[in-house]
Amino acid sequence: MPCVKPDGTLEPMAQAIVRALRTPRTTEGVCEHLRLPLYRVRSTMRELVEAGLVAETAGQYGLTPAGQARVAQMV
Amino acid sequence: MTDRVTALTCARKGGLPVETVTSASPAPSLPRLGMPAPPFQAETTHGTIRLEDFKGSWLVLFSHPADFTPVCTTEFIEFAKLHPEFTRRSVELLGLSIDSTYSHIAWVRSIETLFKVTVSFPVIADLNKDVATLYGMIMPGESKTETSRCVFVIDPNQIIRAMIYYPLTTGRNMDEILRVIDALQTTDKHGVATPANWRPGDEVIVPPPKTVEGAVERMQMPGITCTDWFFAKKALPK
Numbered sequence: 001m002p003c004v005k006p007d008g009t010l011e012p013m014a015q016a017i018v019r020a021l022r023t024p025r026t027t028e029g030v031c032e033h034l035r036l037p038l039y040r041v042r043s044t045m046r047e048l049v050e051a052g053l054v055a056e057t058a059g060q061y062g063l064t065p066a067g068q069a070r071v072a073q074m075v
Numbered sequence: 076m077t078d079r080v081t082a083l084t085c086a087r088k089g090g091l092p093v094e095t096v097t098s099a100s101p102a103p104s105l106p107r108l109g110m111p112a113p114p115f116q117a118e119t120t121h122g123t124i125r126l127e128d129f130k131g132s133w134l135v136l137f138s139h140p141a142d143f144t145p146v147c148t149t150e151f152i153e154f155a156k157l158h159p160e161f162t163r164r165s166v167e168l169l170g171l172s173i174d175s176t177y178s179h180i181a182w183v184r185s186i187e188t189l190f191k192v193t194v195s196f197p198v199i200a201d202l203n204k205d206v207a208t209l210y211g212m213i214m215p216g217e218s219k220t221e222t223s224r225c226v227f228v229i230d231p232n233q234i235i236r237a238m239i240y241y242p243l244t245t246g247r248n249m250d251e252i253l254r255v256i257d258a259l260q261t262t263d264k265h266g267v268a269t270p271a272n273w274r275p276g277d278e279v280i281v282p283p284p285k286t287v288e289g290a291v292e293r294m295q296m297p298g299i300t301c302t303d304w305f306f307a308k309k310a311l312p313k
Contacts, residue, residue: 002122013122039128039167039197040121047123 003047010070013044018071021054024062105211108238112136112229113209119169120179121197126233133166133260134229135252138212138222142174142182146246150224151186153249155194164256165231168196172222173207176200217243226252228259265311278308 003014010018013036020033030041045061048054053067063071106113112134116125126134137154139147154168161168172179183194201207201222212222224241237255241247258269267279283305284293290304301307 002118011122037167038132039124042128043122043124046125046128 003044004051010074013040014048015074017041017044017048018053018063018067019074021061021063021067022071024057024060026059027061030061106209106227106235106238108235110235112227112233112235115206115209117171117199117201117206118176119197119199120176120183124169124197124199126229129167129169129229130233131231133164133231133256134169134227135161135166135256136169136171136210136227136229137247138171138207138210138225140218140221140223140243141172142178143185146244147172148182148186148190150246150249151183151194152190152192153247154196155186155192157249157253158195160253161256164253164260166256170196170198171201171206171212172198173201173204173220175202214240214242228252228255230259230263261311267309267311270308278310281307281309283307 003011005011016034017030020030025033027038027041027045030036030045031038034041045054048067049056049061052064053070054061055064112126114126116123139150141147151170154170158168174182179198179200183198187193199206204213207213207222210225210227212225213219214223217223221243223243224245224247226237226239226241226247227235228237230236236259239247239252239255254274257275258273261267261269261275261279265279266282268282270277270280273279278300281293281299284290293299293304293307294301296307299307299309
């Protein structure tokens, strides 16, 4: 999973997206907020969901408890 | 693909697999204009990407023979320089070659150092030739180990709208790729066709009428340059 490094830390792109998701957003909302292309956000978000750090509810993406813990470590 | 009939039967004979290919068997899978682009997932310099990640954007998927080769380097420089022009047209770029991610990263960094140009689009590391095979990018008559210079223009609905192939020895004309995109987007927006050598701002072709009455009407239609019932052009609103 390229967005998670072998040591368990997140790649810079994944870090930026996880930080942005402290406020739940749509994929398009993340793109706007971070000024990133849609493909980049979609692909990274998919991996963050698979990693259990992000979850989707009714089109909005937000942090799971594990994601919140990861953000707390990053700050 | 709906236009192909697969009639492949496998049987075992004498312990060996036997493939019986009937006359209705398909040719090797190749993309076709107007058909959905074959889906894929691939490792790239921007992580794992799927074709579906580009839904809603235009996409130029292009292959090059190999990293650290001179013609490909000139092409990457030009693609990188024109990246803002592609972005302005809502087009994403996605490169591909049969090289590793590490090779791509090293090459892209070299281009940045040597030519002061940043390559900010992803490049597929297609070491297993999965995507190259899916899209027919390998031309065995030229090379069995390298992809040729193929360009696939894929629209926001992931339909293949244009395909351009160049041989190994000939670098692409980036301006032509942009021109094709302008023409396709104009066609989609205005329901018109574009003549030879068309450029944005030039007159466009009004589709010919399909009935005798339509032909009569066309000859009297105001606001178009009508040479004959089948050959009419008009200017688009600016």
